[in-house]
Amino acid sequence: MDTRAARFNNNFYPEGKTRSKSIRIESVDSYFEREPLISPFGFKGGYLSELWQPVSYLRADSGNHAIGLGTQSVLWSDAGIFSSYSESGGNALMYLLTERALQMLKNTSYTSPVDLIDALYSEIYQYGIRITGNSSLRKTFALNALVSVDNALWLLYAKENGIRNFDQLIPREYSSAFSEKHERVAAIPLISYNVNTLDIRSQVQQGYFFMKIKIGQAGSQQEMLQKDTERLTEIHNVLKDIRTPYTQSGKIPYYFDANGRYEEKETFLRFLDHAKKIGAFDQIAIVEEPFPENCEMDVSDIPVRLAADETAHTEADTVQRIAMGYKAVALKPIAKTLSMTMKIAKAASDRSIPCFCADLTVN
DSSP states (O other): OOHHHHHHHHTSSOTTOOOOSOEEEEEEEEEEEEEEEEEEEEETTEEEEEEEEEEEEEEETTSOEEEEEOOOOHHHHOHHHHHHSOHHHHHHHHHHHHHHHHHHHTTOEESOHHHHHHHHHHHHHHHHHHHHTOTTOOHHHHHHHTHHHHHHHHHHHHHHHTOOSHHHHSOGGGGGGGOOOOSOOOOOOEEOTTOOHHHHHHHHHTTOOOEEEEOOOSSSHHHHHHHHHHHHHHHHHHHTTOBOTTSSSSBOOEEEEOTTOOOSHHHHHHHHHHHHHTTOGGGEEEEEOOSOTTOOOOOTTSSSOEEEOTTOOSHHHHHHHHHHTOOEEEEOHHHHOHHHHHHHHHHHHTTTOOEEEOOOOOO
């Protein structure tokens, strides 16, 4: 282990942190599978044709072992890396970060995965900057690479401590953020750029009543706005007269995800103006990440609820977005690790900001 890994090992635990059972990682391994998609999946102005599914293996000196699964999404985590490399090249770079993290964990000890995530993420993020040659690498690229590793850490932690359900898994300091219990869970279909209206109608007929619609299509800002408004009109014409017993208005709610494609507030307001013009505005429940990460402005004057997603990398980023006027947070344990998601959920819960799960496409 090099000196960087050794320094990392010394910083696993914050001062004053109570240690419980210590788990020593004796050996590690990794693998990945390439999953071709039935059809290209369009969002963020690009298209995916396959998903890499990394597998992380950890074995403790007690003999217990755990296998953590993940899903890589280079386009979601850093569109700049996706456009700078081939699809396989971008995935290979992310997988190198996963392998690096596993090698750093070999022959180290931990008591809780949450104690590891900040130091592990910090090292892997810097490593990602070096191997991509991109000093502006998005934080989510490193977090996405750590998901299978973090999952393996949690599963090994559960085995070592005799934990058999998710509620027991959550550390006490984060339990308040996960205390709400729902009687029902709604399945929300994802309508990407190339889903046709016949398929949308079929989804409603199958019982789906809450639509997540990708906006922010490819092209210049003017071209994007034109495509998005035409797409909204097309979808609204299919859904506007359909009724559901699951909403107060009886109408199908719309959940838009722009993935940071709108560079100016004025452009996004023009999209909302079009929604008002065609009678779709009142059906907008939430809009996720309309603006890019570097667009740090007050959004409290926008007349719909905005949710932070990619820009809420960590709990500190989450607090910043809430201060800017974002009124919801999308949780992504499959994209940002369960450990970081717990921290993000706690930061939002402490400020009375609702969270919802809107994770990556998985196998």
